[in-house]
Amino acid sequence: MVFNDAERRYLAGQLLGRLATVGRAGAPQVRPLGFRVNDDGTIDLGGPWVARTQRYRNVQENPRVSFVVDDMTPAEGPEAIKPGMGRGVEIRGRAEPLRVDDPPGHPSMAGNDIIRVHPTRVLSWHIDPEQPDGRSRDVGEAR
Template identity: 55%
Template sequence: MTFTAAEREYLLGQGLGRLSTIGPDGGPQSRPVAFRLNDDGTIDISGPANETSRKYKNVQARPEVSFLVDDMTPDDPAEVKPGWGRGVEIRGHAELVTVEVPPVAPDYFSKEVIRVRPRRVISWHLERERDLHSRTV
């Protein structure tokens, strides 16, 4: 199992994340991206003309990536850590694939997607019993 039930629920409820790739100069590059969590635990990242983007070209050259989805917890006292940050970081290997239907906004986004295969998952403030989960998958 790649994600815990809490991580899966959180990721399915979000639509925006940040993909970090390694640029041509060896430095990091981060971009906000739309994504979909797949049933097999992979993440598909899409965008308009994705195949011409710097992030896509970066993955072609160096497929090691980090993908972050985070936000602030609701101020509701019934929630976990009200008013604190929460999120999931996924470190893994990305591959470039072409799909029949774009995973997000099919009328606007391209069929060329970046698919992230998680190798390490770190999450925080998603569950009451533990603040931090970190594991290799």
């Protein structure tokens, strides 16, 4: 299992994350994107005209990426782990450009070209009451 229950619940409640890629000349790029977590633990990133973007070209050249989903910890309620601090999940892995029939996002904004992230390492913080300070672990094989 790539994500534990707390991570999966957290990711399901979020709409936006940030993808970090590295271009041919070594220049980093970070872009906000909508996403979907698939049953197998991969992450699909979509939007309009994805295949025309620099991030898509970056992934074709260098598939190593990081995707971060985060926000501020609530001050009250069951999710109030470390109130006033940030919480989130970082997914490091290998990305592949794909064309799919069922892209993530609203149909009017989603094209069929996506970037799929295959996680190799997951880091999470302040989302799991059983491990409030966070956890990190290898979850897949880097290729």
